Amino acid sequence: MDELQEGLGSWPISCEVVVQWGDMDAFNHVNHTVFLTWMETARMRYFSSCGLIELMDETGIGPILAGLRADYLHPVTFPDIITVHTTVTRIGASSFDMGYRVTSSARDGEAVATGTVFGVLYDYKSGKSVQIPEELKSRVLELESSSG
Amino acid sequence: MDELQEGLGSWPISCEVVVQWGDMDAFNHVNHTVFLTWMETARMRYFSSCGLIELMDETGIGPILAGLRADYLHPVTFPDIITVHTTVTRIGASSFDMGYRVTSSARDGEAVATGTVFGVLYDYKSGKSVQIPEELKSRVLELESSSG
Amino acid sequence: MDELQEGLGSWPISCEVVVQWGDMDAFNHVNHTVFLTWMETARMRYFSSCGLIELMDETGIGPILAGLRADYLHPVTFPDIITVHTTVTRIGASSFDMGYRVTSSARDGEAVATGTVFGVLYDYKSGKSVQIPEELKSRVLELESSSG
Amino acid sequence: MDELQEGLGSWPISCEVVVQWGDMDAFNHVNHTVFLTWMETARMRYFSSCGLIELMDETGIGPILAGLRADYLHPVTFPDIITVHTTVTRIGASSFDMGYRVTSSARDGEAVATGTVFGVLYDYKSGKSVQIPEELKSRVLELESSSG
Numbered sequence: 001m002d003e004l005q006e007g008l009g010s011w012p013i014s015c016e017v018v019v020q021w022g023d024m025d026a027f028n029h030v031n032h033t034v035f036l037t038w039m040e041t042a043r044m045r046y047f048s049s050c051g052l053i054e055l056m057d058e059t060g061i062g063p064i065l066a067g068l069r070a071d072y073l074h075p076v077t078f079p080d081i082i083t084v085h086t087t088v089t090r091i092g093a094s095s096f097d098m099g100y101r102v103t104s105s106a107r108d109g110e111a112v113a114t115g116t117v118f119g120v121l122y123d124y125k126s127g128k129s130v131q132i133p134e135e136l137k138s139r140v141l142e143l144e145s146s147s148g
Numbered sequence: 149m150d151e152l153q154e155g156l157g158s159w160p161i162s163c164e165v166v167v168q169w170g171d172m173d174a175f176n177h178v179n180h181t182v183f184l185t186w187m188e189t190a191r192m193r194y195f196s197s198c199g200l201i202e203l204m205d206e207t208g209i210g211p212i213l214a215g216l217r218a219d220y221l222h223p224v225t226f227p228d229i230i231t232v233h234t235t236v237t238r239i240g241a242s243s244f245d246m247g248y249r250v251t252s253s254a255r256d257g258e259a260v261a262t263g264t265v266f267g268v269l270y271d272y273k274s275g276k277s278v279q280i281p282e283e284l285k286s287r288v289l290e291l292e293s294s295s296g
Numbered sequence: 297m298d299e300l301q302e303g304l305g306s307w308p309i310s311c312e313v314v315v316q317w318g319d320m321d322a323f324n325h326v327n328h329t330v331f332l333t334w335m336e337t338a339r340m341r342y343f344s345s346c347g348l349i350e351l352m353d354e355t356g357i358g359p360i361l362a363g364l365r366a367d368y369l370h371p372v373t374f375p376d377i378i379t380v381h382t383t384v385t386r387i388g389a390s391s392f393d394m395g396y397r398v399t400s401s402a403r404d405g406e407a408v409a410t411g412t413v414f415g416v417l418y419d420y421k422s423g424k425s426v427q428i429p430e431e432l433k434s435r436v437l438e439l440e441s442s443s444g
Numbered sequence: 445m446d447e448l449q450e451g452l453g454s455w456p457i458s459c460e461v462v463v464q465w466g467d468m469d470a471f472n473h474v475n476h477t478v479f480l481t482w483m484e485t486a487r488m489r490y491f492s493s494c495g496l497i498e499l500m501d502e503t504g505i506g507p508i509l510a511g512l513r514a515d516y517l518h519p520v521t522f523p524d525i526i527t528v529h530t531t532v533t534r535i536g537a538s539s540f541d542m543g544y545r546v547t548s549s550a551r552d553g554e555a556v557a558t559g560t561v562f563g564v565l566y567d568y569k570s571g572k573s574v575q576i577p578e579e580l581k582s583r584v585l586e587l588e589s590s591s592g
Contacts, residue, residue, distance in 0.1 A: 017314050021340040022179055022333040026172040026226075032509050033170065033477040033484075037318040040477075044317040044374070065476050067515040078174075078340070165462050169488040170481040180361050181329040181336075185466040188329075192465040192522070213328050215367040226488070318477065320470040322522075327466055374470075 004089050009099070010144040011087040013046045019080040029075035035113045036070060039100040042084040043117065046098070050139045061130055064122040066095070070115040074107060081105040082112075088140050094129045095120045152237050157247070158292040159235040161194045167228040177223035183261045184218060187248040190232035191265065194246070198287045209278055212270040214243070218263040222255065229253040230260075236288050242277045243268045300385050305395070306440040307383040309342045315376040325371035331409045332366060335396040338380035339413065342394070346435045357426055360418040362391070366411040370403065377401040378408075384436050390425045391416045448533050453543070454588040455531040457490045463524040473519035479557045480514060483544040486528040487561065490542070494583045505574055508566040510539070514559040518551065525549040526556075532584050538573045539564045 017038050025031040047053050047063060056062030076082065083103045090097040100115035123130045165186050173179040195201050195211060204210030224230065231251045238245040248263035268277045269284075313334050321327040343349050343359060352358030372378065379399045386393040396411035419426045461482050469475040491497050491507060500506030520526065527547045534541040544559035567574045 015314070017316065018312060018337075020313065020333055020337045022173055022181065022336050024174040025170055026174065026176045028174045031170055032512070033480045036477045036480065037316050040318050041314075041316045041374075065516055067513070068476070069511070069513045071511040072509055078337075163462070165464065166460060166485075168461065168481055168485045170484050180364070181332045184329045184332065185464055188466050189462075189464045189522075213368055215365070216328070217363070217365045219363040220361055226485075318469055318475055321466055322468040322470065322472045324470045329466065 005091065007141050008091070008144050009087050009089050010146075011085045011099075011101070012143045012146055013042060013049060013087070014083055014085040015042050015045050017041065017082045017084065019076060019078045019082060021078045024078055029077050032070075032072060035072070035076075035102055036068065036115070038082055038084045038102060039070075039086070039115050039117065042086040042100065043098060046086050046088070046143075050143050051136060055133075055136065056124075060125045061121060061123050063119045064129075065117060066120050067118040068115060070113060072113050074104070074110065074112040076104055076112050077106075079106075083109075088144060089116075091132060091137055091140060094131050096132065153239065155289050156239070156292050157235050157237045158294075159233045159247075159249070160291050160294055161190060161197060161235070162231055162233040163190050163193050165189065165230045165232065167224060167226050167230060169226045172226055177225050180218075180220060183220070183224075183250055184216065184263070186230055186232045186250060187218075187234070187263050187265070190234040190248065191246060194234050194236070194291075198291050199284060203281075203284065204272075208272045210270060210272060211267045212277075213265060214268050215266040216263060218261060220261050222252070222258065222260040224252055224260050225254075227254075231257075236292060237264075239280060239285055239288060242279055244280065301387065303437050304387070304440050305383050305385045306442075307381045307395075307397070308439045308442055309338060309345060309383070310379055310381040311338050311341050313337065313378045313380065315372060315374050315378060317374045320374055325373050328366075328368060331368070331372075331398055332364065332411070334378055334380045334398060335366075335382070335411050335413065338382040338396065339394060342382050342384070342439075346439050347432060351429075351432065352420075356421045357417060357419050359415045360425075361413060362416050363414040364411060366409060368409050370400070370406070370408040372400055372408050373402075375402075379405075384440060385412075387428060387433055387436060390427050392428070449535065451585050452535070452588050453531050453533050454590075455529045455543075455545070456587045456590055457486060457493060457531070458527055458529040459486050459489050461485065461526040461528065463520060463522050463526060465522045468522055473521050476514075476516060479516070479520075479546055480512065480559070482526055482528045482546060483514075483530070483559050483561070486530040486544065487542060490530050490532070490587075494587050495580060499577075499580065500568075504569045505565060505567050507563045508573075509561060510564050511562040512559060514557060516557050518548070518554065518556040520548055520556050521550075523550075527553075532588060533560075535576060535581055535584060538575050540576070 023030045023034045085101040098117045102113040103109050104112045120129045121132050171178045171182045233249040246265045250261040251257050252260045269280050271278045319326045319330045381397040385395050394413045398409040399405050400408045416425045417428050467474045467478045529545040542561045546557040547553050548556045564573045565576050
């Protein structure tokens with residue numbers, strides 16, 4: 001999270017996830033891709049809260065993933081309960097950044113991974129990136145300020 | 149495959165799959181659910197070959213999975229190349245059965261699992277099962293006879 | 297569950313699972329293999345409760361999956377919270393059967409799938425099936441009677 | 445890949461992967477985590493080729509994932525055949541960087557994603573990072589020079 005815009009970064013959304021036995025790989029800890037699936041679930045909850053899912057259903061304009069960065073701090077094993085926190089840290093003309101913090105109940109809430117996702121608002125019909133509507137920006141700012 | 153109707157059971161479709169390292173679980177062999185993902189890929193190739201994917205795109209009428217049965221004969225480990233064979237063994241008024249045979253290249257083509265899937269033709273708009281059209285039955289019989 | 301032995305079938309173990317957005321496939325509902333991953337998590341909790349995980353760690357003797365059967369009753373979508381109930385229904389000389397019942401919170405606890413798993417006790421060192429020890433049978437019966 | 449050490453970056457290892465239907469998510473394209481599973485498979489092939497898997501089996505010293513970065517260039521859909529190329533770009537005292545390039549057969553070999561993984565050599569018994577042995581460095585350099 002190189003840039004943090006004013007009014008953003010308040011971590012308004014979080015969700016709990018139960019670790020499955022099958023999430024573990026042959027190294028006997030949860031596979032590194034599963035952490036990203038957890039972040040994705042938190043992302044969808046954020047998108048739902050700020051009206052982006054509704055926008056996508058109505059207009060075919062929705063988010064597309066351009067890139068991500070993840071840092072793995074501690075291995076996770078079954079059984080455990082995970083909490084993922086997420087926040088928008090930057091909104092540009094047509095792109096945005098989101099931060100993630102993954103904590104483990106077995107580690108008393110300690111962070112086991114952090115992540116950043118680089119997203120773009122995209123018209124799935126025309127196949128082009130589009131400007132982020134002012135109303136969507138306002139709802140993100142509202143959401144972020146509600147837990148500031 | 150309790151019932152085998154005349155003209156069916158010829159195993160006309162097969163596809164190859166490359167085992168991923170991440171398919172293995174904490175018991176150090178490929179997780180049992182991955183075998184079902186392989187069968188699903190072969191199923192979609194069958195559906196594509198007999199015109200069922202096209203039907204679904206045009207009418208919203210498509211297959212739905214009602215049940216399955218799998219028998220695991222040998223563990224699979226990374227690396228390996230898998231071949232999945234599939235065939236329709238029964239077509240009823242609105243339901244059908246498909247058989248699966250999963251073989252391993254590391255075992256010189258020996259079967260590592262077999263499976264049966266119980267499917268229903270379903271109208272995704274009305275949420276009800278529908279009669280299997282005669283044309284679809286004909287195309288399945290053609291596909292099965294082509295490799296009889 | 298064709299056979300139900302006396303003292304078994306009491307559904308003593310259950311666990312909750314949070315549906316992930318990524319559990320859904322291109323048909324926009326949770327992929328059929330994910331239901332089996334949920335059953336597997338409940339199975340591991342059962343194995344842990346009856347001492348089978350401990351036995352495996354100490355002796356290399358543990359369960360192996362021989363087959364399964366699943367029936368899909370209703371589609372599941374994100375978001376939802378799932379509860380999986382499991383019970384041992386049969387213990388043979390070296391094999392056992394387990395039943396599963398998967399319920400959905402979004403459907404007020406209605407069952408969305410049921411399943412049966414056929415397992416064998418297996419010596420991972422010698423590569424052969426082994427007799428189920430009397431002590432293990434007793435612990436399973438105890439577990440089942442505790443919630444009878 | 446900010447740093448590229450002399451003698452590295454030759455992309456000596458690649459592997460082919462067959463896209464599964466179940467790799468697609470509710471957005472109707474392959475889920476972003478699957479690209480990382482493909483990179484992981486290529487990584488394990490590299491580790492196998494340079495002797496790191498052997499080292500791990502013998503001593504309990506092996507690689508651990510500290511972080512990753514991925515850029516998504518084009519969506520992938522079923523059916524497709526993917527090729528993943530990988531190379532070591534930096535070897536430090538106890539850490540290393542690897543680059544990935546994922547290409548699609550449906551796009552005539554065009555890149556659909558790139559990635560970088562940050563790894564550490566780790567003693568799984570003591571739980572501490574360890575120095576990368578000179579012999580392992582030599583084998584990596586040999587592997588990279590063989591296709592330079």
